[in-house]
Amino acid sequence: MQARSKNHVFKPKTLSNGLICYPLPKALIATTGSADVEPTSYSTTSKHPAWRNAMNLEFDALLRNGTWTLIPPTSDMNIVGCKWVFRLKRKADGSIDRHKARLVDKGFHQQPGVDFEETFSPVVKPTTICLALSLATSADWPIR
Structure with a gap:
């Protein structure tokens, strides 16, 4: 004799408020393959060309925008990783x-x-x- 659970057949659950909760059929349950998983570490990501390209684009954008200036560290500095x-x-x-990335x-x-000292x-x-410009033009405010 085979139990229903081995065949993936389950009874609907009745909740305390009287609603019935039916289990989802397997066809409706989304599965994600390994290519669809967002990586969580550099070591796993650095092996894939698409992620390496994304990291290169981000790093190039940071350099172009002048996001930081490298200076030699001193003993009283707190180095932020x-x-x-x-x-x-x-x-x-x-x-x-x-x-x-x-x-x-x-x-x-x-x-x-x-x-x-402060953050901005x-x-x-x-x-x-767009909203600020439309308000300024409708009220004839000077824009500079």
């Missing part, structure tokens, strides 16, 4: 659009007043700029 964060950007149909600093090692991140969304 960094790590790579990897994401798969997908199209609307779920297929992979591109591989995205970001080099982020480990800012949690910094101490206020010792390593930095000049980030603005394009819709905010």
Whole structure:
């Protein structure tokens, strides 16, 4: 005699509020292959050409933008490390659009007043700029 669970047949569960929870058929359960998994470490990522290309693009962009200036460390400096964060950007149909790599600093090692005085991140969304410009033009405000 074979049990239902060995054949992957399960009874629906009745919840406390009276709703019935039916198990999903296997055909509806999404599975991800090894190519669809976002890596978590540099050692596994550095072996794949697509991820290496994404890291090169990110590093080149950081150099072009002048994100940092290298200086020789002194004994009183707190050296802030960094790590790579990897994401798969997908199209609307779920297929992979591109591989995205970001080099982020480990800012949690910094101490206020010792390593930095204030923080400022000049980030603005394009819709905010459009709104501000439309308000300025409709109210005849000077724009500079």
